[in-house]
Amino acid sequence: MSAMQELMAYQRDTEALGQIAGRLGWDQETVMPRGATEQRGEEIGALEGVLHARRTDPRIGDWLAKAEPADEVEEAHLRHIRRSYERQTRIPARLATELARVTSLAQGIWAxxxxxxxxxxxxxxLKQVVALKREEAAALANGGDLYDALLDDYEPGATAESIGAMFDRLRPRLVALREAVLGAAHQPAPLEGHFPAEAQMRLARMLASAFGYDWTRGRLDLAVHPFSSGSGNDARITTRVVEAEPLNCIYSTVHETGHACYELGIDPDYLLTPLGNGVSMGVHESQSRIYENQLGRSRAFTGWLFQRMTEEFGALSVADAEAFYGTVNRVQPGYIRTEADEVNYNLHVMLRFDLERQMIAGTLEVADLEEAWNARFLADFGVAVDLPANGMLQDVHWSVGLFGYFPTYSLGNVYAGCLNKALRAEVPDVDAALARGTAAPATEWLRDKVQRHGGLYQPREVIARACGEEPSEAPLLDYLEAKFGDIYKL
Incomplete structure (x- = not known):
């Protein structure tokens, strides 16, 4: 075997073990008995020790030095493996194992x-998790910015400076739009009533099917915080149910379906290779956000959804499909990021971005986080946080060590805005299909332009190739102003 062949055979086993670790995480968040938390932490820590040893094996360095790629696919494989090897060899095995163990335990404590x-x-x-993540960041940064070192795990090539500049460009138009919307004379009504859990889950499965989810390679379960897990031929989704708030379940399901369809849409030739996963979390979020918002909250699709809702729940508190479209897109300064409307959503992310940067920099102590969160939330949204579950305890991310992940949600929104513009220019029958309850034309375009490539290209390159131009915030902001100006009769 050539060096390239030996490296790829070795990598395949590492990828398979990584999938097993992910399945343990899925089990912990869905069906694992509560009493197993400490044991699961030990199991995940032990498996992470094995994975870290494999990812830092000196033979990888030898193979990388000798491997001769035959085409762009093999070049991309080497790029991913080299990047992982260089990062992993900077992290001590003790730290990798302890991070896996502590974050597994922390997840249960957070819940x-x-x-x-x-x-x-x-x-x-949380203090323990932050200390470990700062230690990891210091090992990775090699004297550079600690937060950038963590952000690079989720969005290679991005920096806190570039993300901050993006937020500076987004904030003025978002705030102006929010003020105009909240001051408008026309205000859509909220959805009220009781919506039984079983009916919500039936509808959730129907929606996942409408967006092309492959049930032979996935499943839907309940979790405290909705997420998707896995890739290749096993990509699972979760949602949550509140019987007074069915839109929570509906759009959490559509969002996670977007993530899973990305993984399921990757070229099967990339299975259990470094290209067999989404290339970055920003690109991943572009899929979940365009499924959820530009497609799932469109006038065309909500018209179809209104009929399905009345079939499942009887007459609704809103009169017709047009009123329901307004209700689904209702702008409110709510507490919960995952339930936030499109206008407010990125402002929720900005809050988290700033706070976690401060924690990693050491300028915000964990003991002061709740006070800092509540003060910032009041300043940004004009509402005082009533309960910790609606404040700093609402997201799972920090408990599991995902520092640097939050800004990729907004980057995904920006990418989704670009993709939506290109999609509608190239596929004119998108809305006609959505009105029939199928997203097939849109999802087929996304599969061809984005999903099938997996990790073949760099993150921004994926979007640029799909859209024919470099990504920017303009399409997202233009879309939001046009959509909400119409709904609120501005």
Missing amino acids: EARGRNDVGMFLPT
């Missing part, structure tokens, strides 16, 4: 603290 609205119960563990 219990969230359920009890008890910040104090979570703070000691």
Whole structure:
């Protein structure tokens, strides 16, 4: 075997073990018994130790030095493996294992603290997670910015400076649009009533099917915080149900379906290789956000959804499909990021971006996080946080060590705006299909332009190739102003 062949055979086993680790995480968040938390932490820590040893094996360095790529696919394989090897060899095995163990435990502690609205119960563990992530960042940064080192895990090539500049360009128009919308004379009505859990889950499965989810390679379960997990031929989704708020379940499901369809749409030749996953979280979020918003919250699709809702739940508190479209897109300064409207959503992300940068820099102590969160939320949204579960305890991310992940949600929104513009220019029958309850023309275009490539190209290159131009914030902002100006009769 050539060096390239030996490296890829070795990598295939590493990728398979990584999938097993992901499945343990899925199990922990869905069906694992509560009493197994500490044991699961030990199991995940042990598996991470094995994975870290494989990812830092000196033979990888030898193979990389000798491997001769035959085409752009093999060049991309080497790019990913080299990047992973260089990063992983900077992290001590002890640290990798301890991070896996502690974040596994922290997830369960966070979930219990969230359920009890008890910040104090979570703070000691979060302090430990932050300390470990700062140690990891220092190992990776090689004297550079600590936050950039963590951000690079989720969006290669991005920096805190570039993300901050993007937010500076987004904020003025978003704030102006929000003020205009909240001051408008016309205000869509909220959806009220009781919506049984079983019916919500039936509808959730129907929606996943409408967006092309392959049930032979996936499943839908309940979780405290909705997520998707896996890739290749096993990409699973979760949602959550609140019987007074069915739109939460509906759009969480559509969002996670977007993530899973990305993974399921990758070229099968890339299975269990470095190209067999989404290339970055920003590109990943572009898929979940365009499924959820530009497609799922469109006038065409909500017209179809209104009929399905009345079939499942009887007469709704809103009169007709047009009123329902306004209700689905209602702008409100709510507490919860995952339930936020398109106008407010990026402002939620900006808050988290700033706070986690401060924690990693050491300028914000974990003990002061709740106070800092509540003050910033009041300043940004004009509403005082009522409960920790609606404040700093609402997201799972920090408990599992995902520092640097939050800004990719907004980057995904920007990418989705670009993709939506290109999609509608190239596929004129998108809305006609959505009105029939199928997203097939849109999802087929996305599969061809984005999803099938997996990790073949760099993140921004994927979007630029799909859209025919470099990504920018303009398409997203133009879309938001046109859509909400219409809904609110501005």
